Amino acid sequence: MLIxxxxxxxxxxxxxLAAVVATAPENVTYSSGYWAMSQWIRRGPQAYxxxxxxxxxxxxxxxxxxxxxxxxxxxxxxxxxxxxGHFVVERAAGVALDACDTxxxxxxxxxxxxxxxxxxxxxxxxxxxxxxxxxxxxxxxTPSCWDQLAAARPGxxxxxxxxxxxxxxxxxxxxxxxxxxxxxxxxxxxxxAALAVAREGxxxxxxxxxxxxxxxxGGGMPVLGCIGFGTRTAMTxxxxxxxxxxxxxxxxxxxxxxxxxxxxxxxxxxxxxxPDARVATYHRAIRAGLDRAHAMIRPGVRxxxxxxEVMETVRxxxxxxxxxxxxxHGIGLDGYDAPxxxxxxxxxxxxxxxxxxxxxxxxxxxxxLQVEDTLVVTRDGADSFMTTGTALRIV
Amino acid sequence: MLIxxxxxxxxxxxxxLAAVVATAPENVTYSSGYWAMSQWIRRGPQAYxxxxxxxxxxxxxxxxxxxxxxxxxxxxxxxxxxxxGHFVVERAAGVALDACDTxxxxxxxxxxxxxxxxxxxxxxxxxxxxxxxxxxxxxxxTPSCWDQLAAARPGxxxxxxxxxxxxxxxxxxxxxxxxxxxxxxxxxxxxxAALAVAREGxxxxxxxxxxxxxxxxGGGMPVLGCIGFGTRTAMTxxxxxxxxxxxxxxxxxxxxxxxxxxxxxxxxxxxxxxPDARVATYHRAIRAGLDRAHAMIRPGVRxxxxxxEVMETVRxxxxxxxxxxxxxHGIGLDGYDAPxxxxxxxxxxxxxxxxxxxxxxxxxxxxxLQVEDTLVVTRDGADSFMTTGTALRIV
Numbered sequence: 001m002l003i004x005x006x007x008x009x010x011x012x013x014x015x016x017l018a019a020v021v022a023t024a025p026e027n028v029t030y031s032s033g034y035w036a037m038s039q040w041i042r043r044g045p046q047a048y049x050x051x052x053x054x055x056x057x058x059x060x061x062x063x064x065x066x067x068x069x070x071x072x073x074x075x076x077x078x079x080x081x082x083x084x085g086h087f088v089v090e091r092a093a094g095v096a097l098d099a100c101d102t103x104x105x106x107x108x109x110x111x112x113x114x115x116x117x118x119x120x121x122x123x124x125x126x127x128x129x130x131x132x133x134x135x136x137x138x139x140x141x142t143p144s145c146w147d148q149l150a151a152a153r154p155g156x157x158x159x160x161x162x163x164x165x166x167x168x169x170x171x172x173x174x175x176x177x178x179x180x181x182x183x184x185x186x187x188x189x190x191x192x193a194a195l196a197v198a199r200e201g202x203x204x205x206x207x208x209x210x211x212x213x214x215x216x217x218g219g220g221m222p223v224l225g226c227i228g229f230g231t232r233t234a235m236t237x238x239x240x241x242x243x244x245x246x247x248x249x250x251x252x253x254x255x256x257x258x259x260x261x262x263x264x265x266x267x268x269x270x271x272x273x274x275p276d277a278r279v280a281t282y283h284r285a286i287r288a289g290l291d292r293a294h295a296m297i298r299p300g301v302r303x304x305x306x307x308x309e310v311m312e313t314v315r316x317x318x319x320x321x322x323x324x325x326x327x328x329h330g331i332g333l334d335g336y337d338a339p340x341x342x343x344x345x346x347x348x349x350x351x352x353x354x355x356x357x358x359x360x361x362x363x364x365x366x367x368x369l370q371v372e373d374t375l376v377v378t379r380d381g382a383d384s385f386m387t388t389g390t391a392l393r394i395v
Numbered sequence: 396m397l398i399x400x401x402x403x404x405x406x407x408x409x410x411x412l413a414a415v416v417a418t419a420p421e422n423v424t425y426s427s428g429y430w431a432m433s434q435w436i437r438r439g440p441q442a443y444x445x446x447x448x449x450x451x452x453x454x455x456x457x458x459x460x461x462x463x464x465x466x467x468x469x470x471x472x473x474x475x476x477x478x479x480g481h482f483v484v485e486r487a488a489g490v491a492l493d494a495c496d497t498x499x500x501x502x503x504x505x506x507x508x509x510x511x512x513x514x515x516x517x518x519x520x521x522x523x524x525x526x527x528x529x530x531x532x533x534x535x536x537t538p539s540c541w542d543q544l545a546a547a548r549p550g551x552x553x554x555x556x557x558x559x560x561x562x563x564x565x566x567x568x569x570x571x572x573x574x575x576x577x578x579x580x581x582x583x584x585x586x587x588a589a590l591a592v593a594r595e596g597x598x599x600x601x602x603x604x605x606x607x608x609x610x611x612x613g614g615g616m617p618v619l620g621c622i623g624f625g626t627r628t629a630m631t632x633x634x635x636x637x638x639x640x641x642x643x644x645x646x647x648x649x650x651x652x653x654x655x656x657x658x659x660x661x662x663x664x665x666x667x668x669x670p671d672a673r674v675a676t677y678h679r680a681i682r683a684g685l686d687r688a689h690a691m692i693r694p695g696v697r698x699x700x701x702x703x704e705v706m707e708t709v710r711x712x713x714x715x716x717x718x719x720x721x722x723x724h725g726i727g728l729d730g731y732d733a734p735x736x737x738x739x740x741x742x743x744x745x746x747x748x749x750x751x752x753x754x755x756x757x758x759x760x761x762x763x764l765q766v767e768d769t770l771v772v773t774r775d776g777a778d779s780f781m782t783t784g785t786a787l788r789i790v
Contacts, residue, residue: 365493
């Protein structure tokens, strides 16, 4: 199971919520296991998961009839479904359906609600939740659906709850950790594949093609592919171009796809032949900062303290003017989960948090240098997901 | 240029809007050419384009400092930029910057606003737009940012404007048509690549890997990859699994990536060896329906009339119980642009609309059959983007 129910219920109790409604794709999948395709590839399609507080009723999914069948073919642990909208699927006469198709037939036989909010209202009513304080994740529901819900059940107090989900998601379950580890390691293999085609004259696009193809071959889907050469590496979000690799160029990867819906985000540098001395010095410094983060992170340590220590380390180890707004962030279904490793962060590390720690340095006219690892906070330290080191790789 | 300014301004005038604000990724890219990476790969990051009505000031972009540099490296036609948030990028001393880095340095030298809404408020104020009726695309701005804007400038009347953009986007510009044609044809090549590995024992995932790899090799990014075998093809949104291809199996593709940010969505069927007679009969019927749509579509024709004719054709040509809620939709930056080819649609085709027309048939325990083409409405008819026919391909 993906969801950390105990943590979500704890937060709901603290916030006095009788129920929460997941609406953004990340929160719907997190709360139920249901990957409702249309909401992942577009903005606007509505899918919800209603999660009542313990003792207030069973959770349920609200799904469009056009994508409801995916529930039958996925590892979904929420049993009850409310479907909405008309969509035609026939059924073969005189044929025994297999297990999956039997489930689909049962889903399609459910009552048809007029629209997503009508289905959600029915689900709330069925649980006696027509009054009280309900948290609604405001990032996936459209404003018009929010208004429709408020108008349909004026006895409800609707409060924005995207932050409630974000907070719950910060401490990962074992299944999430396994997926994040696999996702990070697939990104490493994809960097290897890209570097395998890195030779003089190869373009950024050639490396990106090799990178993403390897991600796909490993069962992932491409998402983040910032791959640049030379001074272009100083562009934070450099998008691959026809720029050809030249001797002495730095190569920067800030990359990662999705694996079983979980994001990767790692960074490495390479160079075609020996880079200039300043690159080597600065790169050693940012690596030292990352090593310091690895050594410090454990439950109870403050994110802001890690930020301060990392900055001080990088400055001391060879990059005296190093300045940064953060040195990392959580990762999960979203590429930027809680916590944030910023100077003003109030976050304290807990066992099960999965973090991307990073010490990028961008200098226009020179280069962008960046190392970024992913790790999980363990009972007494941190366990890195990485199987490759952060050293500048000379190709 | 991507934007159909004349059409957008026409709608703004009709709706009495002094300006519109694009906030969803599709609308930001459409309005400015700016692809603000973070908002495309996550929900929550804010990027806006403010488009005043003619004579009310120049358009401008609101961008986070962390992704502002992409403006310099992309074909962006909006000149003025307001950036927000702190992000550190150094500049090499004593080095002449190239053209792109010079632009980046200028963007980073712009005043730093505290947050996205503060930057937008400044942009509105600079144009004398502190009062009046402003359309704000409600699908990309967070509800808290919407509230912050309303509170900061109570003299503004904010109206939801996602539908204004959707309406404007329905009639494509030549650049959009060129990208959509290339995107659709890349999806065709990717189906060819998938069918090249279709042999007994190959899995749905094998075909999906070949499909997406070809999309990437062609400069695209994977999005939609519904590829199934046998009775699994009856699942509308079938996600590739380890199911192995067997003799007699139907194969269904409902697929398409992005090319230069523009979506593809096409569908084809194949079979390993001769399929059963009912498959052949039904497939001929749905193809006849698609052919009827091709023949009818031209400016001035009603979408609802095409729906009715297509349904009647499929029923007459061998699938007498055919039932459907739509037989197509527009496509562009979004996979479902206007118009809708539904029985209740009020849409009338116009020159420049790009349409996905489709006649899918799903029968649990039997198969899913689907043909879907993409075409552009021309002055006196329709021009198909497809280079491959819809016939059932026997592999």
